[in-house]
Amino acid sequence: MGVDPGDEELMLRYCDGDAGAFDALYRRHRGPLYRYLLRQAGNAGTAEELFQDVWMRVVNSRERYEVRAKFTSWVYAIAHNRLMDFHRASGRAWFLSHEESEAVLETVPADEIAADLRLDRKRAAERLLSALSALPDAQREAFVLQQEGDLSLDEIAAATGVSRETAKSRLRYALVKLRASLRQES
Amino acid sequence: MTEPRDEELSRIYREADAPEPPRRIDDAILAASRRAAGSRPRAARPGLVRRWGAPVALAATVILTFTLTLIVSEQPPEFDGVESPPVPREPAASRADKLAQSPSAEPRPATPVPIKSLSKAEAQRNATGQRPAESAAAGEIAGAREPAFVPDAPRAPDVLRERRATELAPAAPAPGASPGRDAASTVQGAAPARGVVASRLETSEAKERPPEKWLEDIRRLKAQGKEPEAMRELAEFKRRHPDYRLPEDLR
Numbered sequence: 001m002g003v004d005p006g007d008e009e010l011m012l013r014y015c016d017g018d019a020g021a022f023d024a025l026y027r028r029h030r031g032p033l034y035r036y037l038l039r040q041a042g043n044a045g046t047a048e049e050l051f052q053d054v055w056m057r058v059v060n061s062r063e064r065y066e067v068r069a070k071f072t073s074w075v076y077a078i079a080h081n082r083l084m085d086f087h088r089a090s091g092r093a094w095f096l097s098h099e100e101s102e103a104v105l106e107t108v109p110a111d112e113i114a115a116d117l118r119l120d121r122k123r124a125a126e127r128l129l130s131a132l133s134a135l136p137d138a139q140r141e142a143f144v145l146q147q148e149g150d151l152s153l154d155e156i157a158a159a160t161g162v163s164r165e166t167a168k169s170r171l172r173y174a175l176v177k178l179r180a181s182l183r184q185e186s
Numbered sequence: 187m188t189e190p191r192d193e194e195l196s197r198i199y200r201e202a203d204a205p206e207p208p209r210r211i212d213d214a215i216l217a218a219s220r221r222a223a224g225s226r227p228r229a230a231r232p233g234l235v236r237r238w239g240a241p242v243a244l245a246a247t248v249i250l251t252f253t254l255t256l257i258v259s260e261q262p263p264e265f266d267g268v269e270s271p272p273v274p275r276e277p278a279a280s281r282a283d284k285l286a287q288s289p290s291a292e293p294r295p296a297t298p299v300p301i302k303s304l305s306k307a308e309a310q311r312n313a314t315g316q317r318p319a320e321s322a323a324a325g326e327i328a329g330a331r332e333p334a335f336v337p338d339a340p341r342a343p344d345v346l347r348e349r350r351a352t353e354l355a356p357a358a359p360a361p362g363a364s365p366g367r368d369a370a371s372t373v374q375g376a377a378p379a380r381g382v383v384a385s386r387l388e389t390s391e392a393k394e395r396p397p398e399k400w401l402e403d404i405r406r407l408k409a410q411g412k413e414p415e416a417m418r419e420l421a422e423f424k425r426r427h428p429d430y431r432l433p434e435d436l437r
Contacts, residue, residue, distance in 0.1 A: 023216060030212065031204060034205065048211055055215045147199050
């Protein structure tokens with residue numbers, strides 16, 4: 001059985017006119033990318049609009065595409081930039097005043113998940129999503145990029161245009177806060 | 187350096203609702219991608235050009251060379267570049283006389299005829315039913331620079347031989363005209379340009395003439411006092427038939 005071609009290989013094939021390669025690429029990433037946009041935009045209408053726009057940018061870039069990074073890093077960077085544009089256009093001050101100091105982070109204990117939530121996984125998932133939506137945009141974005149895009153810390157930093165340390169800080173805050181949300185109201 | 191990751195949170199997140207884009211958006215995006223892929227394939231990438239450029243260029247060169255060689259080898263050679271002594275025109279005319287199948291006819295001197303009479307001769311030839319293409323072929327040969335004629339052209343294709351035979355066609359007389367005179371005037375009318383053609387043809391004809399007939403012609407030349415022509419014919423005969431045992435009177 002052959003190994004599935006990588007994302008970059010599929011994109012190169014599409015650039016050479018193989019429409020089937022794009023279908024495969026799209027099927028592989030449609031769900032995660034949509035959820036990333038949905039979690040960050042907050043409503044399905046905006047997420048759909050941005051989602052379509054991101055994929056059309058992928059389609060239109062076929063003339064000049066070159067493999068310089070992972071396909072996912074590239075496509076999530078496009079999505080991040082589209083989100084920024086959207087928030088700027090809608091007058092929302094995104095990503096402002098959300099950076100927290102490492103000192104504060106160090107004091108947050110790693111909470112145990114409540115016993116009842118361990119048993120009721122559906123309720124735990126609902127609780128997690130609720131906590132996720134309450135996170136600051138940048139922290140939520142770091143967590144969702146890790147979970148949906150399967151991006152490494154460096155790739156999250158590259159996609160969002162920040163340093164590795166900043167990306168790491170955001171991700172740690174997100175993890176601590178989400179875990180804390182699962183401890184409460186047990 | 188370890189990356190912050192919480193496997194338990196990841197597991198709970200994966201079990202949460204995972205919304206997906208609506209089907210209509212899928213269809214719109216895939217349709218757009220197919221349109222773009224079908225409309226204009228991207229130009230070959232530099233890597234692809236580097237990889238295949240040299241072999242493709244080499245293959246194209248080989249194919250081109252082969253094709254040209256094939257074309258050149260199949261073309262009939264007009265001249266093979268071997269210089270041979272120029273054939274005098276006077277004998278050409280006398281050969282034309284012979285071609286007129288008039289053994290008793292007096293040999294006529296080759297009198298140059300003005301170019302005007304060429305069209306007359308051409309018209310006469312046309313009256314005998316000769317095809318225009320053949321005339322054109324004859325004109326093509328006559329119009330060429332006076333060449334170094336090569337009597338023996340073993341590689342000449344049948345087409346050329348047929349053309350030359352066509353030149354002999356005036357032997358068929360026009361109705362009501364003296365056959366010998368017609369033939370002679372046709373060939374003479376083409377002189378001097380046609381003299382070249384006639385001399386070519388006569389040599390060609392000589393090639394196909396039976397040795398006995400040829401010797402008879404040589405005897406006749408001698409009898410007519412045309413010693414130089416007879417000697418030239420004899421030399422040509424020896425060249426063509428080196429193994430033929432000559433009769434006593436011609437040795």
